[in-house]
Amino acid sequence: MGSDEVRRSCEVLAEARAAADSxxxxxxxxAYESVIKIMAQQDTTLANYRNRATGLFTVAALIATFASNVGFIVKDHPPPLAYLIWMMASLGVVLVCALAVLWPVKDWSYAAAEPVGVLLQKEVAGEEEKSLHRGIVRGHLQALQDNGQIIKQKAAWFRYGVLALGLEMVAVLTSALVAQP
Known part of the structure; x- marks a missing residue:
């Protein structure tokens, strides 16, 4: 994420907080109902990336197993060692990328930063519901931004894993062609 995007994201957050105040x-x-739905969508998006990362590594492992067991790599005409190293290195990169997506998220936010109990204590007579919603919306705005950053990082790792899977496929295919008699 570029510095312009980060700056714009901070500006949007500041504008949203100011709007929540008035x-x-x-x-x-x-706004309260919307941020709750968006947080649920973010959680689903994170779970989807994790499922895809699991599938990505499974496919990479199957390709390596298939290539070595079915006959792409034959004993009579083995491919050069460099191709085998390339294939295994690609598999390793896919594993690292998949683990980066699957690794537990320490700072994932499921709710407003301020506990609801604290928000309830801040109630003002006649303004209870409004002040409660305002506090929750303001807290969720920051959580949405933080979670969005985490999702972008996980998405980048997933894209790198897909690229490494493509490189593994190229390694398998080229090694099979090179090993042909």
Whole structure:
């Protein structure tokens, strides 16, 4: 993520917080419902990347197993060692990328940064629901931004893994062609 994107993301967050401070109760309720849905979508997106990363590594391992057991790599005409190293290195890179996506997220936010109990204590007479929604929306805005950064990092690792899988396929195919009698 470039510095311009980070700056713009911070500006959007600041604008949203300012809007939450002056929003009507109806707008805050809509914003509250929206951020809850977006957080659920973020959690689903993270789970989807993890499922895909598992599949990515499974496919890479199957390709390596298939190439060595079925006959792409034959004993009579083995490919040069460099191709085998290339194939195994690609498999290793896919593993590292998959693990980076699968690794538990330490700072994942499921809720507003401020505990609901604290928000409930801050209630003002006549403004209870509005102040509660405002506090939750403001907390969720930061959580959404933080989770978005984590998803972008996981997505990048997944893309690198897909690229490494492609390189593994190229290694298998070229080694099979080179090993032909």
């Amino acid at each position: 929003a009507s109760a109806a707008k805050l309720k809509i």
